[in-house]
Amino acid sequence: MMAGHEVIVADNFFTGxxxxxxxxxxHENFELIHHDIVNPLFIEVDEIYHLASPASPPHYMYNPVKTIKTNTVGTINMLGLAKRVGARVLIASTSEVYGDPEVHPQPESYWGHVNPIGPRACYDEGKRVAETLSYAYAKQENVDVRVARIFNTFGPRMHLNDGRVVSNFILQALKKETITIYGHGKQTRSFQYVSDLVNGLIRLMSSNYSQPVNLGNPIEHTIEEFAVKIKKLVGGPSKIKQIAAMEDDPQRRKPDITRAKTFLSWEPKVPLDVGLLKTISYFREELQMGNTSHHSRVLNENIRS
Structure with missing residues (x-):
């Protein structure tokens, strides 16, 4: 918008x-539409960033049918819109297409290791189908597609109760509660700050590269290391405790970002501690304003619907 683009945001506020x-x-360049993309959307646009879908396990597992619909019917609607108006469409895929990977780090050429009927399947397989749909529309209807496989991302304005590692640990530390690690804590994740992801998405959209591209931070941390880091940054008396492991929890996660470096000249720039301090500051303010109860209420209403 600062560069002069007019931006229309369509959101059903399921998690936002x-x-x-x-x-x-x-702002003169901004428009917000309360809309669920499972229903067709008829607007005139040049570019579509298809970012819709619950993305944290508690959200996508609470309503798995809704998650599948968003990633299949919703993706068909966005690809159909792109076809009708001649727009380029960027599909937000995920590192979850790799499942619990048997190849490390994960290059885009890796096909993945996914349980098609497990608790995460509504999201993992939903995103895999979204990619399949994208390339089917590209081949059959000449739709101009870009596919970003997004790895763990964090930053201010995250949903406080979204159940992801970053928000869980920060919230528990700020509330002086026990910091809980699912399983042995040796499983790894790679965390990127949200502004790095946004820059990567914009570069991918404006590039001529149409194959999937990993967008993530190649610096790998164990969940245990990450818990210790957040406890140190937040301070306070919280203890770290291991609890039962999550089913189908990926054990290793690290992107190979050779494609992003080669074709987009992109790699993450924001150091982990800098991003975490900004996120902790946001969460602290939200807690002081008492906004966690609002989050819980919205989530509960969505579960019922």
Whole structure:
């Protein structure tokens, strides 16, 4: 918008909040539509960033049918819109297409190791089908597609109760509660700050590269190391405790970002500690304003619907 683009945001607020974009409301280049992309959307656009889908395990597992619909019917609707108006469409895929990987680090050429009927399948397989749909539309209808496989991302305006590692640990530390690690804590993740991801998405959209591209931080941390780091940054008396492992929890996760470096001249720039301090500061303010109860209520209403 600062570069002069007009931006239309369509959101059903299943996991998002209007307050996340309130600083743009009233800007001449910004428009917000309350819309669920499982239903067709008829607007005139040049580019489509298809980012819709619950992305944290508690959210996508609470309503697995909704998650599948968003990633299949919703993706068909966005590809159909792109076909109708001649727009380029960027599909937000995920590192979850690799499942619990048997290849490490994960290059885009790796086909994955996914349980098609496990608790994470609604998201993992939903995103895999979204990719399949994208290349089917590209081949059959000449739709111009870009596919980003997004690895763990964090930053301010995350849903406080979204159940992801970053938000769980920060919230538990700020509330002086026990920091809980699922399983042995030796499983690894790679964390990138949200501004790095946004830069990668914009570069991918404006590039001429149409194959899938990993966008993530290649610096790998164990969950245990990460818990210790957040405890240190937040301070306070929280203890770290191991609890039962999650089913189908990927044991290793690290992107091979050779494609992103080669074709987009992109790699993450924000150091982990810098991003975490900004995120901790946001969470602290939200807690002081008492916004966690709002998050819980919204989630509960969505579960019922």
């Amino acid at each position: 909040r209007k307050s996340n974009v309130e600083h743009w409301i009233g």
